[in-house]
Amino acid sequence: MSYEQLSDPNAEYTMRDLxxxxxxxxxxxxxxxxxxxxxxxxxxxxxxxxxIVRVYTDAGPVGTGEAYxxxxxxxxIERLKPFVVGENPLDIDRLYEHMIQKMSGEGSxxxxxxxxxxxxxLALHDVAGKILGVPAYQLLGGKYRDDVRxxxxxxxxxxxxxxxxxxxxxxxxxxxxxxxxxxxxxxPSGHERDRAxxxxxxxxxxxxxxxxxxxxxxxxxxxxxxFDCHWAFASGSAKRLTRAIEDYDVWWLEDPVPxxxxxxxxxxxxxxxxxxxxxxxVYRTHGQRQLLEDEGVDIIAxxxxxxxxxxxxxxxxxxADMYYLPVAMHNVSSPIGTTASVHVGTAIPNAxxxxxxxxxxxxxxxxxxxxxxxxxxxxxxxxKPGLGVTLDLDTVQEHLADGFEMFDEA
Numbered sequence: 001m002s003y004e005q006l007s008d009p010n011a012e013y014t015m016r017d018l019x020x021x022x023x024x025x026x027x028x029x030x031x032x033x034x035x036x037x038x039x040x041x042x043x044x045x046x047x048x049x050x051x052i053v054r055v056y057t058d059a060g061p062v063g064t065g066e067a068y069x070x071x072x073x074x075x076x077i078e079r080l081k082p083f084v085v086g087e088n089p090l091d092i093d094r095l096y097e098h099m100i101q102k103m104s105g106e107g108s109x110x111x112x113x114x115x116x117x118x119x120x121x122l123a124l125h126d127v128a129g130k131i132l133g134v135p136a137y138q139l140l141g142g143k144y145r146d147d148v149r150x151x152x153x154x155x156x157x158x159x160x161x162x163x164x165x166x167x168x169x170x171x172x173x174x175x176x177x178x179x180x181x182x183x184x185x186x187x188p189s190g191h192e193r194d195r196a197x198x199x200x201x202x203x204x205x206x207x208x209x210x211x212x213x214x215x216x217x218x219x220x221x222x223x224x225x226x227f228d229c230h231w232a233f234a235s236g237s238a239k240r241l242t243r244a245i246e247d248y249d250v251w252w253l254e255d256p257v258p259x260x261x262x263x264x265x266x267x268x269x270x271x272x273x274x275x276x277x278x279x280x281x282v283y284r285t286h287g288q289r290q291l292l293e294d295e296g297v298d299i300i301a302x303x304x305x306x307x308x309x310x311x312x313x314x315x316x317x318x319x320a321d322m323y324y325l326p327v328a329m330h331n332v333s334s335p336i337g338t339t340a341s342v343h344v345g346t347a348i349p350n351a352x353x354x355x356x357x358x359x360x361x362x363x364x365x366x367x368x369x370x371x372x373x374x375x376x377x378x379x380x381x382x383x384k385p386g387l388g389v390t391l392d393l394d395t396v397q398e399h400l401a402d403g404f405e406m407f408d409e410a
Contacts (some may be wrong), residue, residue, distance in 0.1 A: 019097040020087055028090055032058040034131055035262055036084050039120060040408060041077040043070050043401040047361045051332040052396065053077060053119035057126050063127025064391045065307035066337035067119025068306035074404070076116035079103075084120065092124045092139070093311055104187055110283040114308055121309030122340045122387075127384035136340070136387050140314050140347035144317065147378040148345035149353040151180035151226065151328070160187045163208045166218040169225065172359070177376035180251070180353050183215055185241075186232040198258075200237035209244040216248045219345045224251040226328075227279065231258045235268060242272035252277040252299050252328070266296030276373065277301045284308045285315045292323050299352065303330040305337040310344050317348040326352040334358075335368045338379070341388045346381045354379065366395045 015368040020027075027033040038056040049070025055063040067073050083102045084095055099117045100108045107113050125136040137143050152172050156164040165183050168181065172178050187213040191203025200208075216225050227250060238256035244262050245253070257264055259281040277299035282288050284307060291297045300320045306312045317327045327350050329341045338354065345351040356374060358364040367375055368389040371377055382388020397406050 018094050018101060019083070020091075023040065023163060029088070029090075031358075032088075032090055032131065034088055034090065034091050036087050037225040039077060039081040039084060039123075041067070041074045041119065042396070042407060043074065043404045044334065044367065044396055044399050045401040046334055046364065046367075046399065047358050049401055050337070050367075051077075051115075051119055052336060052391065053123045054391075055084075055089060055120065055123040055133070057127060060132060061127050061130035061386075063089065063123035063125070063130065064336055064389075065122030065124070065126060065332050065340070066305045067122075068115040068303060068337075069332070070401070071112060073112055073116050073119070074314070076112055077119060080116060080120060080240040089124050089127045092121065092128060095124060096121050096309060096311065105297045108152045110287065111361075112272075114283050115306045116308065118305045118309040118312075121311070122305060122337065125310050125340065125343070126386035133385050135312065135343070135381070135383055135385060137343040137347045137381060140310065141346065142237045143346040143347050143381060144349055144351070145381070147380045148342045148351065149180055150178070150356040150374055150377055151182055151353045151378050152176065152178040152359050152377070153182045153228075153355055153357045155184075160189060160207070162207075162214040162271075164258055164341065165211050166214040169215045169219050169223070173219050173223045176359065179377050180226075181215075181219070181223055182226040182228055182254070182355070183211065184230070185211060185227045186230045198221045198232065198234035198237060200233055200241060205237075205240055205244050208241060209248075212245045212248050212250060216387070217248065221249075225249075226251040229256045231255045231281070233257060235264050238268045239271045241386060242268070242274040242276070245271050250274050251371045254301065255280075262290050262294060262296055265291065266294040269296050269298060275299055277328060279303075279316075280306065282307075285313060285319060288319060292319055292325070295323070297325065299326050299328050301330045302327050303332075304341045304344055305333055306330075310340055313341075314348055317350055321348075321350045328352040329354045332357040335365060335370075335389055335393065336387065338372070339368075339382065339389045342379045342381055343387065363395070363399070366392060366393055367399075 189207035
């Protein structure tokens with residue numbers, strides 16, 4: 001198949017095509033006979049580049065979603081538009097598979113293609129909920145809980161200072177009310193020799209263990225604390241680090257080794273009593289399957305606007321539940337993607353928490369019209385139709401990233 005054929009949304013495909021026209025689907029759903037008329041996106045300059053996606057329909061309701069992390073995503077979303085315009089937005093799963101198949105020649109097993117598809121999928125849940133008059137979690141099978149626990153990703157001016165980390169942990173627990181925290185461990189220690197080889201010497205191990213010790217002892221049983229390594233360490237170093245912190249009350253150690261070799265990931269996990277979390281860099285159910293089958297993880301951590309969307313994350317959670325594993329969703333999103341994660345979090349039995357990465361950004365909540373989304377470390381599940389939050393277009397306009405334009409609401 002030529003590149004020109006792959007680039008043509010009207011080309012004949014040898015693969016199974018899930019468009020309604022190709023499948024011979026004729027809509028006879030009465031008031032639910034709705035068509036997508038447009039898909040638009042832009043990037044808001046938050047503490048990360050937030051790619052906001054809008055799906056428009058001929059019935060009036062507009063769905064809002066979010067795709068993971070900027071870059072060329074608006075170009076990919078524009079590329080996806082012909083595959084969903086004219087389709088019924090209520091057919092969320094079919095449209096997701098349709099987009100995956102249409103982008104297969106361009107890499108839809110992972111990466112920004114899947115993230116772009118995720119953004120549209122979130123917006124489809126929002127608009128479908130509005131059309132049907134139900135919250136998005138109802139489209140996923142209903143809810144297990146009324147509020148979802150959030151864990152606060154914490155930072156200090158000197159993230160390498162164990163005492164400063166302990167002080168920030170105390171502040172976030174006592175003043176902000178969180179009972180779940182995370183700190184980084186891939187921080188400079190002053191003992192590094194050659195970071196490229198991923199080896200940790202004794203001084204580095206001791207420094208990281210001191211951060212763990214001081215933070216966990218500071219908060220005691222008032223909060224659970226996880227620590228993130230951002231895939232930075234060699235296998236042997238990761239094992240030494242996990243053993244060095246086994247005596248402390250660590251909620252989990254996240255991404256201690258690079259994500260590509262899942263055999264090594266499994267070996268590190270099985271070597272320690274310290275719970276190991278990973279998953280944000282593993283795409284779709286197919287990517288998570290080996291981690292689960294090999295018992296390479298104790299806590300699975302998919303990112304909803306990145307891994308494939310809301311329904312795909314629920315499928316991952318179902319796989320994890322077969323191995324009796326909890327789900328702690330990675331999340332660096334605006335209120336849009338965060339709320340989508342909360343809807344998933346209430347619709348699965350094994351949800352542990354959702355990450356909140358923006359506690360230092362004073363206008364994070366201004367992106368939507370609703371207030372007090374997170375209170376005392378918990379996100380009350382919205383009951384309004386769709387995602388239950390309303391994009392504030394004035395805030396979008398105020399914080400547009402350089403080079404990006406406002407939605408054409410006309």
